[in-house]
Every structure is written in C-alpha cells, then in structure tokens.
Amino acid sequence: MVPGLSFRIVILTGAGISKESGLDTFRDADGIWAKVRLEDVATPEGYARDPQRVLEFYNARRRSLLSGRVEPNRGHYALAELEQKWPGEVVLVTQNIDDLHERAGSNSLIHMHGELLKGRCDACGRVSTCRDDQTLDLSCDACGRTGKMRPHVVWFGEIPLEMERIYDVLAHCELFISIGTSGNVYPAAGFVREARLAGARTVELNLEPSQGASLFDQQVIGPATEIVPAFVARVLAGG
Ligand code: APR
Numbered sequence: 001m002v003p004g005l006s007f008r009i010v011i012l013t014g015a016g017i018s019k020e021s022g023l024d025t026f027r028d029a030d031g032i033w034a035k036v037r038l039e040d041v042a043t044p045e046g047y048a049r050d051p052q053r054v055l056e057f058y059n060a061r062r063r064s065l066l067s068g069r070v071e072p073n074r075g076h077y078a079l080a081e082l083e084q085k086w087p088g089e090v091v092l093v094t095q096n097i098d099d100l101h102e103r104a105g106s107n108s109l110i111h112m113h114g115e116l117l118k119g120r121c122d123a124c125g126r127v128s129t130c131r132d133d134q135t136l137d138l139s140c141d142a143c144g145r146t147g148k149m150r151p152h153v154v155w156f157g158e159i160p161l162e163m164e165r166i167y168d169v170l171a172h173c174e175l176f177i178s179i180g181t182s183g184n185v186y187p188a189a190g191f192v193r194e195a196r197l198a199g200a201r202t203v204e205l206n207l208e209p210s211q212g213a214s215l216f217d218q219q220v221i222g223p224a225t226e227i228v229p230a231f232v233a234r235v236l237a238g239g
Contacts (some may be wrong), residue, residue: 017230203219
C-alpha cells in the first residue's frame with residue numbers, strides 16, 4: 001500500500017467475470033443469445049406477448065444460480081478485497097443480475113440491470129426478494145394484484161437503475177476499471193467516456209478486446225480469475 005493514495009475507484013463488471021463461476025455470458029459463441037432470442041425474453045414486448053415464457057427463462061437462471069454449483073470466483077473475491085483494503089471509495093457497478101459480488105463480500109455495489117433474486121410487481125412497482133420460481137398465479141404482497149409479478153431485471157428498452165448516482169461517481173473518479181464486458185450495450189458501454197472526461201485512468205480487463213477497447217488507456221487480456229487478482233494486487237501496491 002502506498003501512503004497518501006486514496007482516490008475513488010469505479011469498477012464496471014459484465015457477464016465475463018461470472019463465466020468461470022459457471023454462468024453463461026450473452027454474446028460469446030456459447031452465450032445466452034445464441035440459444036434464445038432476446039426479443040422473446042428480455043423485452044417488455046416479449047413479456048406482454050408470453051409472460052409465462054419470460055418467467056420460465058428467469059426461473060431456470062435463478063435455479064442455476066441457487067443450485068449450489070455456482071460460487072463466486074477469484075475475480076469476485078479480488079474486487080471485494082480491493083473495496084476492503086483500498087483507503088479511498090470503491091464503487092462497483094455491475095451489469096450482472098447474479099449475486100456473486102455480494103457473496104464474495106462486495107458491499108459498495110450498484111446492480112444497474114437489476115437482480116435475479118428480486119421480483120417486482122408490474123402493477124404497483126413493489127420490489128421484493130425472490131428465490132423461488134415466479135408463476136403467473138402469484139399475487140403481490142403489497143397491492144394484492146395477481147399475475148403481475150416479474151423479475152426485477154432491466155430489459156432492453158427500459159431505463160437502467162441508479163443512473164444518476166453512477167454518472168456522479170464516474171464524474172469524480174481517478175481510476176475506472178472495466179471487467180468482463182463486451183462493450184455492446186449502452187449506457188454501460190459509454191461509462192469509459194465519462195471516466196475519461198473526468199480525467200480518470202481507464203483500464204480494461206477482458207478475455208478479448210471489447211468494442212470500446214480503443215477508448216482505454218490500458219488493456220489486460222486474460223481470464224478474470226487470473227488477471228483481476230493480479231491487477232488488484234498491483235493497485236493495492238500503488239501500481
Ligand atoms: N474472463 C474475462 N472476460 C471474459 C471471460 C473470462 N473468463 N469469458 C468471457 N469474457 C468476456 C467476453 O470476451 C466478452 O467480451 O466477457 C464479455 C461478455 O460480454 P457479453 O456476453 O456481451 O456480456 P455483457 O457485456 O455483460 O452484456 C451486457 O447485455 O444482454 C445484455 O443485460 C445483458 O447485462 C447484459 C448486457
């Protein structure tokens with residue numbers, strides 16, 4: 001640890017950080033969107049067309065996440081260690097809806113695309129914990145309406161969560177680290193530009209160069225379980 005260094009670090013993670021925990025990414029050759037059409041399961045129109053299909057898509061992913069076979073990996077733990085040991089603020093913005101960052105010990109966490117283990121009533125907006133299958137005959141604890149429970153997940157065409165807070169921390173950070181995201185989906189893909197405008201050093205850690213690779217000051221290529229712990233160790237050593 002280098003005395004005196006205590007600036008704010010903002011981290012963005014995507015599906016790549018959870019891949020080695022056994023969760024599929026979206027746009028890799030074996031990814032989720034190679035198996036199911038996002039228009040059918042990750043849009044308000046798809047939900048309106050066939051809500052049962054959408055609930056079953058997320059039920060399957062929730063069962064897998066809670067199966068006991070999916071655990072945080074060394075990349076998740078390294079980010080929790082950085083939050084714990086770094087003298088300045090660390091804010092972890094994740095596009096992921098799994099709870100692996102929480103289970104690894106990260107607390108300063110923003111789920112901009114929602115959470116698989118939460119449900120939301122489409123009638124009254126009440127958000128509640130959801131660890132079981134969602135079905136159409138479920139009724140909302142708050143308003144009592146039936147058949148309106150949906151995953152608390154942000155679909156394409158919907159507005160990501162906590163954007164005001166995210167842009168605020170990006171405007172006041174000195175190090176921005178993007179991990180395991182392809183840079184295909186906005187607004188997350190534009191965060192590196194915001195960080196650059198704030199004068200931050202920008203680093204991408206990924207298995208391959210992302211769509212926005214050229215916008216980063218530094219690129220580290222490799223699997224998250226190897227490159228994230230190594231990078232965190234360098235930051236904590238003042239590198
Ligand atoms: N270590 C590091 N990076 C990896 C690994 C790994 N083991 N495996 C894959 N990757 C990288 C891939 O090279 C790719 O660049 O992770 C990235 C995953 O990209 P996507 O599948 O597009 O996932 P993501 O960027 O998180 O998608 C963003 O799109 O579909 C929506 O809402 C969904 O949050 C998601 C958003």
